[in-house]
Amino acid sequence: MNFRSFSSAPLRSSAPSLRRLPRTIRNILNSPVPSAVDPPFANVRGWVRHIRKHKHIAFVTITDGTSIEPLQVVSTPERIKGSLFIGSSVSLTGTLARSHGAGQPVELQEKEITVLGHCDLTEYPLQKKHQLPTYTRELPHLRPRTEVILSVLRLRDKATRAFNEYFESQEFTYVHPPILTSNDCEGAGEAFRVTTDVLLSRGQNPQTADPKDIPPTDTLSFPVPEYPEHFDRPTYLTVSSQLHLEALSAALSRVYTISPTFRAERSKTHRHLSEFSMLEAEIAFCDDLEDIMSVVERSIKDVFRTLRTHAFPEVGFFRDFLSTEVAGSEHDLLRMMDDLSSPGVRWARMTHAEAVKELQQYQDRHPGSFVYPVGPRLPLQSEHEKWLAGNLIDGPVFITDYPASLKPFYMRENDRGRLHWTEGEPTVACFDLLVPRVGELVGGSLREERLDRLLQAMRVRNMRTEDMQWYLDLRRFGTFPHGGFGMGFERFISWVTGLENIRDCVPFPRSIGKIAL
């Protein structure tokens, strides 16, 4: 090792030690209140959010996005005239002093203003403090500067870190499952297909394919495909990482990820995105559905407690935002988090059969309440889910043990004769966690680890087993009881912020017919 040997003079003398990043506004706001005797100098860089001029004094609020709260800068109308405008980026130097205003510990009394970047107010589309979401959604590159989206982005960061902490404490390994997959068994018709422009322009037809595009065989270790796909078989974007996570849990026991997931759905609702983040976990050596539900309930409660402590500005913002913006809203997000995470509380559980009975009884008393029919062999629709969580329970509820015919092939069949067996039809050890306003937040199950039962479930559904040999191998070689779940991360954000439209819970929303930048 002689990595210090290269000693060309100009390289080493110009900057002998590593640089540190400049101070952020969060850092200034969180520092001890400066003494009045010897006020410290500080330099601050950020964007002008708001200007208030009086006769002899001017207040300018500056934000750099590291905190929701801006820093108040004290100046005079003369000094800022012609230089500071809303949206400009600036560098300000001055002294820090105890603030006279309410709610702010500290303010900057500026001595020097440098404008880094002007903002043309004749064109800037985000001058007004409050804009409708329908308006800002058309400006995805600028709307992160609005208070709402800024708070969403900061809350996503804190929620991500809080979930990471929980799963680390429970000895889960964070894994990176693939986005590209040759499995489309789950997403038949709903998976995006991946190709290249070159292949598309040839129509992917073997007759028209230019042999030049087929890679020479001597550099490749696979047989030349029938037509020039980029890979050796049709490739899709993942609709769920579950099957890959199962393979990883067969080695690491407890794995999870927060990973992009895709659905080529043709419906356009405020609950659906073409691209979204999913928190998915798989847990080896669990043989009781309650184990999986306990991890879900514990993780969310833990994240609530963390957000309540470490994300107060963001959570508080949404509490206030909801109560002012949503007419008649009485949702208090802080109280909801406290109530739902208090130690004595255990979230409700009911079977699909019990849920159906409750729905039927309600419908009998209030005919016409539901558009879709209710029955023991029918799926729950969004309206049913919202009634169960929002009206019957008024809180989160796990609906368990659905009829097998309503669920995918990999869910574990319940033993005959148990409470869970409905009307002679097999049920599976699965759950959906429903929450008020949002509906389905989490779906999970035990996975069928018995090879013969799994093969039977695939036969019943007319599935080809050829491409699934790898998945069956997990049952051939040291099979193990296990289960897991997936949580829509944007739906979680929607729940805790109260933002009804999921497009406002993600930095750059993608949905059918709509992709910008």
Place this chain on the structure above:
Amino acid sequence: MNFRSFSSAPLRSSAPSLRRLPRTIRNILNSPVPSAVDPPFANVRGWVRHIRKHKHIAFVTITDGTSIEPLQVVSTPERIKGSLFIGSSVSLTGTLARSHGAGQPVELQEKEITVLGHCDLTEYPLQKKHQLPTYTRELPHLRPRTEVILSVLRLRDKATRAFNEYFESQEFTYVHPPILTSNDCEGAGEAFRVTTDVLLSRGQNPQTADPKDIPPTDTLSFPVPEYPEHFDRPTYLTVSSQLHLEALSAALSRVYTISPTFRAERSKTHRHLSEFSMLEAEIAFCDDLEDIMSVVERSIKDVFRTLRTHAFPEVGFFRDFLSTEVAGSEHDLLRMMDDLSSPGVRWARMTHAEAVKELQQYQDRHPGSFVYPVGPRLPLQSEHEKWLAGNLIDGPVFITDYPASLKPFYMRENDRGRLHWTEGEPTVACFDLLVPRVGELVGGSLREERLDRLLQAMRVRNMRTEDMQWYLDLRRFGTFPHGGFGMGFERFISWVTGLENIRDCVPFPRSIGKIAL
């Protein structure tokens, strides 16, 4: 809030409190050594890794993947006969005792064996302890059980957490940039195209498109496209999140992500994947390239220190693995991490012009050393990069200030007359971080924040500005000096493990002509 109101009796009485997950092997190995007087009982679940039988005693090692080290179980040949085989999944109950073997603090003296899942040894392809990577790569669903891939996966987890800690300490916000994008300006020809099977089967030709597939206009807020794309314009998989991160840094100042990235490259080398993870960061209010390089150098040094302390089993495994598996290797990974992260060390920096001079001088003394030509206007090839980091410096080196013509449009032009101006051609404020064995690990730059210069750079490259108005808007409305970088996460793993083939640094590798499961 009366979420406790639903009190159907069987729901609440069966499991009154939330369940905890069973004890892991890591937990047992990290617990205090049990007393000999009153040895505690324990239940352990995992897979049989190895069996060693003597006349009256048998040693079975069990792993659950939560640690590299297995747990040693003491039994007798009679008790395990016909039940325990390599690869089986088992549940073992017994007493924990101080281990008599070397290197293990504790062992389980089993009293009860339950086989959870058999492993058919006539078919199991992973029985031998050591397998060649070329063999295990053909078994991507099973190879996570091998020691090498298990260690890679555990190290990826720890490296991810260590980078997260560093960036959190520096007040960065973790963001989720989109995978789907309508930008292909950077990846012309190398970006994957996204479509659906339905659209593919129609050849995406407006003449053959079935009008039924065009969504009805009354449910959509965009004009009906010319042909039925899923989105309103051609859509690609991201080749870099940089441009989106720039938009987010214009609101949050410091942002980063570890996110999947895609290249439809047609080359198949041991350094390239079609899908890989990239750590990318953007930093507002930096006007010196050294600021960006300092973040890179500090973050990696910090991660080295964390891995050295908290990932010793994994790092130690690769140190030992390298010295036994790679003939003649003298790489000591632990010493490398210590040396490179020691406080007094600053990694080397040199300009592109200086690097070219060094390469030319070496070539003059040793003609025929390089296949590709070397020159002030020519890019550095992989062989040059490896010589610079591996031979000249023998350590990491930042190569800075490349000629503008070799780099993308968004890099900031250096001021004329500076050291950095080579032979009358403009240079840009950029760097590549090269490291031994791997070559390019990180690329970064200041971004051109001046609207006129940016437009000029796009004109020179014949770029269309129509689709880039959003990016130009960031320069119109409060533009700000900033810069950032991207690090190939798998290349980082390759560097710190010594694994030369990048396919072994990722759970499920994807490269041209090769996608499994």
